[in-house]
Amino acid sequence: xxxxxxxxxxxxxxxxxxxxxxxxxxxxxxxxxxxxxxxxxxxxxxxxxxxxxxxxxxxxxxxxxxxxxxxxxxxxxxxxxxxxxxxxxxxxxxxxxxxxxxxxxxxxxxxxxxxxxxxxxxxxxxxxxxxxxxxxxxxxxxxxxxxxxxxxxxxxxxxxxxxxxxxxxxxxxxxxxxxxxxxxxxxxxxxxxxxxxxxxxxxxxxxxxxxxxxxxxxxxxxxxxxxxxxxxxxxxxxxxxxxxxxxxxxxxxxxxxxxxxxxxxxxxxxxxxxxxxxxxxxxxxxxxxxxxxxxxxxxxxxxxxxxxxxxxxxxxxxxxxxxxxxxxxxxxxxxxxxxxxxxxxxxxxxxxxxxxxxxxxxxxxxxxxxxxxxxxxx
Ligand code: NAD
Ligand code: TYD
Numbered sequence: 001x002x003x004x005x006x007x008x009x010x011x012x013x014x015x016x017x018x019x020x021x022x023x024x025x026x027x028x029x030x031x032x033x034x035x036x037x038x039x040x041x042x043x044x045x046x047x048x049x050x051x052x053x054x055x056x057x058x059x060x061x062x063x064x065x066x067x068x069x070x071x072x073x074x075x076x077x078x079x080x081x082x083x084x085x086x087x088x089x090x091x092x093x094x095x096x097x098x099x100x101x102x103x104x105x106x107x108x109x110x111x112x113x114x115x116x117x118x119x120x121x122x123x124x125x126x127x128x129x130x131x132x133x134x135x136x137x138x139x140x141x142x143x144x145x146x147x148x149x150x151x152x153x154x155x156x157x158x159x160x161x162x163x164x165x166x167x168x169x170x171x172x173x174x175x176x177x178x179x180x181x182x183x184x185x186x187x188x189x190x191x192x193x194x195x196x197x198x199x200x201x202x203x204x205x206x207x208x209x210x211x212x213x214x215x216x217x218x219x220x221x222x223x224x225x226x227x228x229x230x231x232x233x234x235x236x237x238x239x240x241x242x243x244x245x246x247x248x249x250x251x252x253x254x255x256x257x258x259x260x261x262x263x264x265x266x267x268x269x270x271x272x273x274x275x276x277x278x279x280x281x282x283x284x285x286x287x288x289x290x291x292x293x294x295x296x297x298x299x300x301x302x303x304x305x306x307x308x309x310x311x312x313x314x315x316x317x318x319x320x321x322x323x324x325x326x327x328x329x330x331x332x333x334x335x336x337x338x339x340x341x342x343x344x345x346x347x348x349x350x351x352x353x354x355x356x357x358x359x360x361x362x363x364x365x366x367x368x369x370x371x372x373x374x375x376x377x378x
Contacts, residue, residue: 255317
């Protein structure tokens with residue numbers, strides 16, 4: 001049966017994928033109400049949603065998914081029928097150095113969100129029409145050997161990093177709330193995303209900003225680890241399909257059928273950057289430290305560094321279920337997507353400089369004082 005959302009609560013909507021999803025959704029379904037709930041951690045940036053401030057059906061709530069009352073209030077205020085849950089700590093390297101934050105946000109946070117959804121939708125309102133969509137990762141399945149078939153929805157969970165383990169735990173909680181309480185849930189497990197608003201601690205945006213600054217491009221170990229890369233807009237398309245057409249209690253894998261070793265990504269991006277500088281001489285004035293400014297290649301910045309502990313060797317997704325059952329199809333080729341992404345970072349230098357400096361909080365105070373204070377949301 002098709003689910004027809006009218007009012008969404010998007011957790012983590014100020015982060016990379018969440019912000020792309022909110023833009024995607026409002027563009028396609030302008031009549032729907034969209035409430036973003038986000039704690040604005042280092043990775044959350046309300047500037048990503050700036051262009052939506054005047055949208056009549058858009059609202060921002062500065063809140064934490066571990067705060068039951070704030071969530072319940074947001075669900076009631078907007079008569080929310082659909083939760084799309086992105087909020088999480090998301091960086092594997094950070095989870096290795098400080099796992100506690102991942103357990104707090106990803107496990108306790110998801111559980112609090114589930115409890116609030118159950119309390120408002122099932123216990124209070126007996127609302128038959130609702131959907132809790134949980135956004136997860138392929139990393140819960142662990143690592144693959146070179147000849148192994150890609151992950152399927154039935155692949156046993158074998159998370160290797162604290163990040164992956166915390167996401168696996170949250171997936172299990174979502175499953176349990178469906179099985180035990182009858183909450184109408186769906187889960188999608190997606191491969192590595194790239195695109196606009198990607199925080200420059202993740203591989204692709206990190207490479208771009210380091211090339212522009214003439215800084216080393218750190219390649220962990222031999223750089224032969226394989227990831228299945230998907231443009232964030234294709235991920236949003238997949239989530240859209242799951243929310244509207246997915247069956248309650250089901251999980252769906254979303255991927256790009258686009259496996260690449262890290263070294264290939266680095267080499268490809270270096271070539272693209274060299275080309276852009278060749279065709280746009282003005283970039284040399286903006287980025288004097290970038291090697292192409294002096295006629296050299298960005299490839300000279302490639303630096304092999306110590307490998308990540310427990311580094312998963314290969315991820316690959318089999319997305320046949322979503323393709324056959326939901327009509328999901330990725331539409332953006334990797335070459336086009338990378339080119340667009342590089343162009344976005346060149347056009348949005350102020351954005352990445354500001355998020356890297358953390359100073360966007362001044363901007364938040366200036367523009368969102370009225371909406372971000374917790375009092376204003378009550
Ligand atoms: P991100 O780190 O860019 O954004 C996370 C957002 O969640 C931020 O806006 C942050 O402020 C918010 N947040 C964190 N803790 C919170 C809390 N306790 N309460 C409220 N908000 C909180 O992450 P992303 O890359 O956009 O990933 C979004 C989701 O997609 C995550 O659940 C992640 O596991 C999943 N995912 C990511 C990828 C990827 O390649 N980035 C791939 C598959 C799945
Ligand atoms: P990342 O973007 O952190 O995503 P994930 O760990 O969730 O897959 O990393 C993608 C791949 O790039 C992963 O194999 C680790 C590698 N990597 C580097 O080689 N150097 C870097 O500086 C970073 C951030 C990642």
